[in-house]
Amino acid sequence: MPSATSSNVSHMAQVSLDFIVVGGSIAGLATAYALREAGHNVLVIERTDGSSRSKGGLRSPPNMTKILSQWGLGPALAKISHKCTSFKMRNGGSGEYIGAIRMTDSFLLYLLADFLFMQHGHLHTLLYDVAKEAGARFLFNTEVTGADPIEGTVTLRGGDVVKADVIVAADGHDSIMRPLVTNEEESVDGLPGQRYLSLAFQVPTDALQEDEELASLTDPLVWYLWVGDGYIFHGNLVVVGGQDFTVNLVSKYYSPLNEGDDQWQHRALDEFQLDYSKFEPRILKLLKLAKNVAGRVYHTWPTVDSIVCENSRIVLVGEAGHPLVPGSRHSTALSIEDAQTMGRLFSHIQNKNQLPQFLNAYEEIRQPRVSATQEYEQRQFGMFSAPAGPPMIQRDAMMRAALAYEDWEHMDEDTFKMVWGNELALMGHDAGEQVDDWWTQWRSFFEGKERARQRDSIQIPVLQPASYD
Numbered sequence: 151m152p153s154a155t156s157s158n159v160s161h162m163a164q165v166s167l168d169f170i171v172v173g174g175s176i177a178g179l180a181t182a183y184a185l186r187e188a189g190h191n192v193l194v195i196e197r198t199d200g201s202s203r204s205k206g207g208l209r210s211p212p213n214m215t216k217i218l219s220q221w222g223l224g225p226a227l228a229k230i231s232h233k234c235t236s237f238k239m240r241n242g243g244s245g246e247y248i249g250a251i252r253m254t255d256s257f258l259l260y261l262l263a264d265f266l267f268m269q270h271g272h273l274h275t276l277l278y279d280v281a282k283e284a285g286a287r288f289l290f291n292t293e294v295t296g297a298d299p300i301e302g303t304v305t306l307r308g309g310d311v312v313k314a315d316v317i318v319a320a321d322g323h324d325s326i327m328r329p330l331v332t333n334e335e336e337s338v339d340g341l342p343g344q345r346y347l348s349l350a351f352q353v354p355t356d357a358l359q360e361d362e363e364l365a366s367l368t369d370p371l372v373w374y375l376w377v378g379d380g381y382i383f384h385g386n387l388v389v390v391g392g393q394d395f396t397v398n399l400v401s402k403y404y405s406p407l408n409e410g411d412d413q414w415q416h417r418a419l420d421e422f423q424l425d426y427s428k429f430e431p432r433i434l435k436l437l438k439l440a441k442n443v444a445g446r447v448y449h450t451w452p453t454v455d456s457i458v459c460e461n462s463r464i465v466l467v468g469e470a471g472h473p474l475v476p477g478s479r480h481s482t483a484l485s486i487e488d489a490q491t492m493g494r495l496f497s498h499i500q501n502k503n504q505l506p507q508f509l510n511a512y513e514e515i516r517q518p519r520v521s522a523t524q525e526y527e528q529r530q531f532g533m534f535s536a537p538a539g540p541p542m543i544q545r546d547a548m549m550r551a552a553l554a555y556e557d558w559e560h561m562d563e564d565t566f567k568m569v570w571g572n573e574l575a576l577m578g579h580d581a582g583e584q585v586d587d588w589w590t591q592w593r594s595f596f597e598g599k600e601r602a603r604q605r606d607s608i609q610i611p612v613l614q615p616a617s618y619d
């Protein structure tokens with residue numbers, strides 16, 4: 151079993167709080183682990199039996215890899231992942247090559263961590279193992295049906311109620327906890343936003359090698375992307391735990407929603423009503439070789455204005471707090487950053503009375519980052535999925551010019567800003583450092599308050615007047 155070999159937090163909290171984490175996937179497990187490391191009691195409530203593992207691909211950009219390494223998981227990570235050093239982009243309709251982005255050694259050195267490929271299920275297992283080893287408790291097959299943000303309780307299907315100091319909502323994209331924090335009625339039907347179909351499948355590497363055109367997709371260091379009319383199609387090799395090429399297609403979805411479409415389901419490819427005329431021959435071949443096809447329809451939620459409820463009882467992490475376009479490059483990384491922020495922040499808490507201020511700090515640190523990333527990802531999807539015709543021609547020309555440089559060292563300043571400006575801010579982010587900066591600013595305030603509180607609470611014995619009779 152992997153174990154964390156070095157501690158992320160320099161000290162433990164002076165008070166152990168009770169946390170309930172609703173949802174035991176990547177965000178919930180990572181947060182449970184980080185909070186346990188900071189000295190808190192954690193109960194994870196997960197509605198499934200917790201055994202399912204997705205074979206889908208997952209990317210760990212440097213900002214995420216850095217945190218997992220800070221948690222001492224570097225050696226375990228090395229066993230389940232491998233490095234990606236370039237992105238190669240084609241037009242999804244014509245198959246024309248647009249260009250490549252190369253992450254040179256100097257670039258990765260600058261970011262202090264690698265861009266990694268892994269399987270979602272492998273990271274899930276790793277985080278579950280370390281959270282459990284750190285002492286998190288788990289309730290599986292248990293669905294949370296509601297919560298009381300004033301009492302700090304969650305209600306379970308069946309009627310039981312569980313109380314905690316803080317409820318961490320890690321219940322994913324369609325979170326039932328989110329409306330309790332944002333105070334907004336959420337209804338998919340009423341939302342004007344866009345629907346997306348997300349499809350994931352694997353193709354055995356052997357099958358790729360047998361085809362002359364597909365054999366060129368077997369470089370393990372490359373992430374292959376096709377940007378098409380209303381969709382992004384991308385894939386990479388997963389060399390650990392089998393030799394599969396793992397693929398994800400995210401496409402705008404206009405058909406009516408049938409029951410179950412908004413849940414991950416394994417289905418035959420034809421049931422997803424794809425418009426095959428939009429795909430170049432390589433994509434069509436990959437679709438023909440697809441195995442383990444799973445898909446679901448997502449609805450975009452607007453950017454969340456608040457990630458902590460006004461009673462300072464419920465806090466959103468992971469997709470619950472940042473429901474991004476499916477397949478976003480930064481979704482999982484943001485979830486790991488949330489966990490790092492929670493853990494490191496709550497390692498400094500000295501008294502339960504400080505809870506509202508610490509949750510406020512969480513929001514202050516995370517909200518701008520999360521909103522900016524969500525908006526950026528939406529803009530990027532809009533640009534990459536430009537409709538056929540003049541918008542697509544213009545997009546390809548712009549990207550071709552930008553990617554002609556291939557690596558960052560030879561770009562002129564304007565091109566550099568266009569290609570790397572936002573990406574550097576995203577991938578160079580250090581979530582732990584943000585907390586350290588906040589604590590440097592506020593430490594004396596909290597420690598002074600705590601000293602005064604302890605002083606005031608000391609019971610000075612009342613002296614009885616002496617009796618001289």
Ligand SMILES: Cc1cc2nc3c(=O)[nH]c(=O)nc-3n(C[C@H](O)[C@H](O)[C@H](O)COP(=O)(O)OP(=O)(O)OC[C@H]3O[C@@H](n4cnc5c(N)ncnc54)[C@H](O)[C@@H]3O)c2cc1C
Binds near residue numbers: 177320326350
């Ligand atoms: C089954 C599954 C497979 C996935 N596969 C991939 C993949 O291959 N590649 C990829 O990049 N991303 C994948 N994702 C998405 C990925 O996990 C997220 O994009 C991101 O990593 C952050 O996830 P999260 O933990 O916030 O939310 P999610 O991963 O959506 O997890 C939410 C968790 O909360 C649980 N839950 C929801 N409601 C309740 C409730 N009321 N009570 C109790 N528990 C509840 C769910 O069962 C789930 O375990 C997958 C997600 C799921 C659920």
